[in-house]
Amino acid sequence: MRKLLVLLFGLWFAINLQAQTDAEPSVWSHQVNKISDTEYELVFKGQIMEGWHVYSQYTAEGGSLPSEFTFEGAGKDYELVGKTEESETIKEYSDIFEVEETFFKGEAIFTQKIKLLKQDVRQITVNLFYQICKEVCIPKDELFQVSLDGDSFVAEDKQVDAASMTKAAALKLNLKNKHLLNQGDLSEAKEKSGLWMIFGLGFLGGLIALLTPCVFPMIPLTVSFFTKQSGQKTKGITNAILYGFFIVLIYFLLSLPFHLFDSIDSQILNTIATNIWLNLLFFLIFIFFAFSFFGYYELTLPSSWANKMDSASTKVGGFLGIFFMALTLAIVSFSCTGPILGGLLGSTTLAEGNVATNLSAGMVGFGLALALPFALFALFPAWLNSLPKSGGWMTTVKVVLGFLELAFAFKFLSNADLVGNWGIFKREIFLGIWIVLFVLLALYLFGFFRFPHDGPKQKLSVGRRFVGVLSAAFGVYLILGTFNFTNLKILSGFAPPDFYSITKSENDCPLGLDCFKDFEEGVAYAQEKNKPILLDFTGWACVNCRKMEENVWSDSKVYPLIKDEYVLISLYVDDRKELPQGEQFDFQYESGRIKNIATIGQKWGTFQTINFNAASQPYYVLLSPNLEVLNDAVQYTDVEAYADWLRSGLEKYQLSMNK
Template sequence: MKKYLATTLLLFLCFFTGHSQSDNDPATWTHKVQKVSDSVYNIEFTAKIFKDWYIYSLYTAEGGSMPSEFEFVGAGVDYELIGKTEEGKTYTKYTEVFDLDETFHKEEALFKQKIKLLKPDLKQITVNLYYQICKEVCILKEQVFEVSLDGTTFVTEEKTIDDRSAALTNNLKLDLKNSELLEQTELNSVEGSSALWMVFGLGFLGGLIALFTPCVFPLIPLTVSFFTKQSDNKSKGIVNAILYGLFIVLIYFLLSLPFHLFDSVDSQILNTIATNIWLNVFFFIIFVFFAFSFFGYYELTLPNSWANRMDAASTKVGGVLGIFFMALTLAIVSFSCTGPILGGLLGSTTLAEGSVATNLTFGMTGFGLALALPFALFALFPAWLNSLPKSGGWMTTVKVILGFLELALAFKFLSNADLVGNWGILKREIFLSIWIIIFALMTLYLLGVFRFKHDGPKQKLSLTRKGLGVVSLITTIYLLFGTLNLTGLKVLSGFPPPEFYSINENVSDCPLGLNCFKDFDEGVAFAKSENKPILIDFTGWACVNCRRMEENVWSQPSIFQMLKDDYVLISLYVDDRKELKKEEQFDFQYDSGRIKKIKTIGQKWGTFQTINFNSASQPYYALLTPDFEVLNSGVQYVDAITYEAWLKDGLSRYKNSIK
């Protein structure tokens, strides 16, 4: 079990740091060429690796970490490889994560490859290296070597695209008039710091829930009593307990810092993370795994040796540092209960707008604060300890409730993958039916109809448990009525698939049944024929705030009427992984000369948004005339009043422009 848990954590870190870059890369690469004969060359690639970092070998054991891999561009056509790539000094160490010996380089990595030219006049080659460099986190990296075989400076060929790609590149760039209006920010978003505090609040709520689990709750009176009794005087005991609480907050804050070390400079990375199909499937599997741990089928634990070492350190060191190690011991021994809750917090940051790392820091700090508060408060007011309920079966009930909630959240991530991949598996009705089953089962459990194997002896149901059962039953009925379209589901806005993602083939594939275009050129042509302004809706299948805007803001009667009658709606899905037709795929060339392959619908509209509107977030809305005149500022996630005023302003400006 430890092996699978550690693998999970390692993969999670790799996903979130895989596209990162740093001004101070932990490895510096060089290469040199040695001519053996007129047609044979030895090429050496060398990396100077920062202290404590390491790079995996080309030949590390299968089933373990990702090995390094060289791609020799043109091999087999321009030249051939003689033998396998050789390596310099390597180290081998047993890894508990994968239960095998792994091979890696530290301090210096050396690779050698002998080649034989098939084209005598070949002067230069390109070699790509894909590797993983690790310390506390693992970073997926790509290194491009431009190798000159005759010792001269490598000549970079000017990258060009064919005429068809050049034409399609130009078509993607709009000649916007009044584009400076897009830079106005007074209406841009209601998110900002309020969203961060919302994430902090969710983390705090998660910490409060964790307090009532069997791994944490019994430790509160024991720990507080230890500080108040073992200290020389009462005031010192209180100070120590407060320090203990502060260190708990610090530890959970520190856990988020690795995500800041290699903050991405890729404008599309947050969208990539939140809408990556296999990452969402990965989260689905992990959350199901967490849920069944709460159901009592197995227990998640970190290695016992970690807790033993921290406990020994706290005793040996003593003082303030000893208290820190005691707090670290708590974090380790309580992991079987806090781990799945933290997993939910980690996964939820990918559903929130803004920086994943910043959201995570706020959430983890909130979690640590909620976990630490009781230790400080009960140290200040020890008499309160007498009012604490006794440990018992109710804590198992808390874990099972969390298990059902983790299971429900798991299907949200599977739904994201289904929407982005256009699999058609979890249509809205099917998704809601699964949630109905989950909450119905939770209701039956809370009302004592069935039990899990780790439940204690059967006892009379408490009033609290009956109350929770009623709340769960109401939730089940609410979902059922929403599925049957007897009520709306605004409380859950953004979580279920959109209404148009339905098993009913007659349902419009546009939000709220509006008439919309999913191709920009088609929408513009229609706007010209109808003499109406354009509302560009940059959206995403897996965009929670996009669904919230559609279901809570667009659904307002006055706004809906304007969208229906006064505007031409063009909805462009930037996370659509469906491939374009072969004749529509092309190489897009930026003004800098960089070339990007456009193969999917999402790549096309994501690039279109970035180059024309200097934005990479969703939802993002812009108002244009059919002649590409910008009517006012772009907006993102805003309230209904602001959005309605924005639409009216754009409509007024459009009418004035055509007088």
Template sequence: MKHIIVFTALFFSILSVFSQDDDNPVKWSQEVKKISDTDYELVLKGNIAEGWHIFSQFTSEGGSLPSEFDYKKVGEGYELLGKTVESETVIEYSDIFEVDEIFFKETAIFTQKIRLLDSSVNQIDINLFYQVCKEVCIPVDQDFSFVLDGGAAVKEEKTIDEHSKTLGAALKLDLKKKELLGNSHDGVETGSSLWMIFGLGFLGGLIALLTPCVFPMIPLTVSFFTKHSQQKSKGVINALLYGFFIVLIYFLLSLPFHIFDSVDSQILNTIATNIWLNIAFFLIFVFFSFSFFGYYELTLPSSWANKMDAASSKIGGVMGIFFMAVTLAIVSFSCTGPILGGLLGSTVLEEGDVAMNLSAGMTGFGVALALPFALFALFPAWLNSLPKSGGWMTTVKVVLGFLELALALKFLSNADLVGNWGILKREIFLGIWIVLFVLLTLYLFGVFKFPHDGPKKKLSLGRKATGFLSAGFSIYIILGLLGVSNLKLLSGFPPPAFYSVFETESDCPLGINCFKDFEEGVAYAKEVNKPILLDFTGWACVNCRKMEENVWSEPDVYEILKEDYVLISLYVDDRKELPESEQFDFKYDTGRVKHIETIGQKWGTFQTVNFNAASQPYYVLMSPDLKILNNAVQYTDSDVYLEWLESGLKNFKSN
């Protein structure tokens, strides 16, 4: 937890410190000293802002990261003479890492001697990685170029071959009336979506309150604030402050995920649909679930909690209350950790801005967790109405364990879909879910127990109600498996209907004839003279499945899709490798070069370059001659979608 908090604070500092280059706390200057015709001395000097420091190349292992130099193309025209020499450093013992750390204050000077092996070499390029620290540490990766004759540095620009240029040019469309795209219309407003995710996080926090790691701490903590304050009002203020810090801590935990948004428009999609990451999520959730079943307990090192607790007692005041909140987060991790993991997992499965979704969810979780501490401080008499701790909390943990297993299966399904392994087909997925919820039902009705369950007692009303709910859900899935129900409540979670153990007429949604290659689809649209529905989708895209199963399945929408449009579905998370002859390097207008080697990379780049979008589902209507027919839409309802399709068809016929 300590490292997580440091990392979130680190990210927050990155945003504030490096929002402008001028704010970098280290100002670098460089100098080249000629020693002889072949020998030179490269000098790099950093002036460090007051209160900041950077670490030596030789700081102790196990502490903060050392500075590291990477001399480009060393041995190709020049060689290094000895090691990089440093100016005077400071040595101090770190209580956090428990090692001696070596670092620079105010000034850092690095000197490296080189010898030319080729007289034509005129420039030495160096990369320096270092950490600049002040309460938190910020990693910096910086390039420097030393010109030996004092001229201007030349930056090497990555070039691409003619084959890549040709394929890259083919990826760019000559769209007509592109201005009609506008801002894609999303029937579910972003604000509403964030509130929904906030609500899910809040629900997760309420569930966490019912676990044995958190529930018993409510009366103890509230009593501490109300009884150990000379004035009642001060005790209430401290309890409210304690609740605020709980919310702040969980919000801060989401901040590192925002950094991905600025790296690559496709990176969050790549992370969410990465096969091995999904398998890792699957294994982690299985591990979490068995901890809820009582086979072992997840705990963070007790020394972390002890240090936080000691800090709260020693410091006192506002910061002391903050460390008390951190202590709560640490000691309750065995119960909150798996729930937070579920929140992270479900957020990754949601489409849209993953980082914003996670921040909303984590904030909701923190608010729910903090709420009782604030309310009971304001109304201490309510403490008498709290139910006593007992076996019911163990039941809550077991129910959560089964839910974790059900969610874990979704990640394994994502990996199977993206990898096209054909292992976890729709019927197998649903069959495993049926087994899980039947077992949950049997547990709730006392047929079997887990290791941490107490002696068998009379079933409570709440346990019976939950058991009947689980049994009803099992029957609902069975009816769906038998084709009696369409399982709309689960749309997006099981694999699509066409991903079946039985042979299907089409591997397209709802059996609609579709193309999975843009050029082939356009050629067919020209042949039949029909408009194109360009569908940017993904195998692991939950909202794509919801649209197909809830919106496309509506009779009016289905009819117009099947009869009046040519459907081109491009899967941006397809990990199948392109034939070698179709792999290429794509160069963006910014100069960045991206290697395209999979089908998903090709269509993801295609979407970004032509439509300036990176989310799925994303729908575009166009004519066969690439004329945009109206605005793009994303996740929306059937009425809006039908009106959009009819408008596009009308515009096509009038042109």
């Protein structure tokens, strides 16, 4: 139970953790020092990635979990001589647990002396349980098979053949000035703003959910219950605020399973944005959500769940009773909130950064927007009189949401097409579908057709006409953009890239630039032309990659630099094309894990991880033709910063040439 609580605390504070692909945050090894025929010294050494830390065996109780060794056979085959000794540690007070914690950074070394009780014992099994933390804490187990004779022990049954080892070795670059890669911070502000953007999207989704028939009528009823049934005004306000807090808590708790998945494999959630079948599944789910908003059927959780929660709130009473009331609201309103939450999940998979963290931020924003009215109207009950009456306008809100769900659905279908390189869902086709959707939405709002759950036909309201005009205007904007009368920069990352076009099939590089899709070919060309390299780790389904290309690369301060001064090498880490059979191989990471490299994306994703210790896209590196790092690596940033970065790299390259 304590381990679970510590993990949950870590998840709550995980706001900046960058997902890592296959690069373990710690790598362990062991050695044996023979003291005598019966005495040995066992040394366990962990190399800890920068920014992470591992807790000592002797960290204070009541804080984070200590490291724990289990020596199998101790007391029977051998005995432990003294305590397990540790290398230098760091002590720091924890505001979370209010204790002074002890931990390792950079390196952890544990030393344990043993004395044999049986002379024939030649191998010892040792298990290490530990937490490795970087704002979020991941519990891990390390198994050591220690040979007292000094023989090596292979943990995995699978062996890497010589051909695979040769291909794997070719991926490792001999980079010069590699220390420069981690000195930049151009992306930090963008990453933080991205998290706030997801929170804002969640908050906006919650505000929209408030306007639906499942939630809006419950506001005055619930507030009246708390203010009138509690006996005292102060108690009623307190209960309403507590009710709102529990709403936020419930939606935050819904995101926790995604953190647990993420702690097992940090890329489980990120694969949603690049896996063909998952994108197709999301496409079908969003179509299903859309038609529920159109009134053809209703999504509901089992009514027995709501009945049980409602009954529990009455029986239990007090704080727990209010919690069950909030849970009842979440269940009853699912038919309206479910599709919106589905859209929130979809948007987090397309955003930069840790998907689980993004989802938590969005869920908290969503819950906060739902909770605020209950607290505010309890504090100011006179405001209830200004609330509009329930009516047909709420059905209109659901239909508008249905059209937005359809538009979002085709984004996932576009992802599948891009990653699969099908060449079917080109930019013009995608835009054509969106044009049809927003024109249909405008026609609906102007009353040209109706859906099954629409009430009697009434005079169009000012608000409905206004949204209809906006929808029609957006449709016209899309038409102009399709025929290149205007740019569609506000759709950067949503529509397929400009080069993925019916009319521009001769060049599949961004903005018509010349680029290489193979690293070695690009380096050879750079050496021939004596030009520096812009190494671009990107993805077909990477939203922020498209934003950078269409908003930053296209700028007059940036485009000429890339076009004329650099050799562009774009490596797509989500490319699902299979490598030729002769180029496929097994790659063994330092942790001992073996991964089969069968696709182009797997090759370049592994290439990025082992050389640059990074997994996110976009990720840009400036190199000289002889693989000298010219500047810090950057990710999603703005025009000015990116242009300065390119110019700085070019100046350093020219200086090195003049030496």
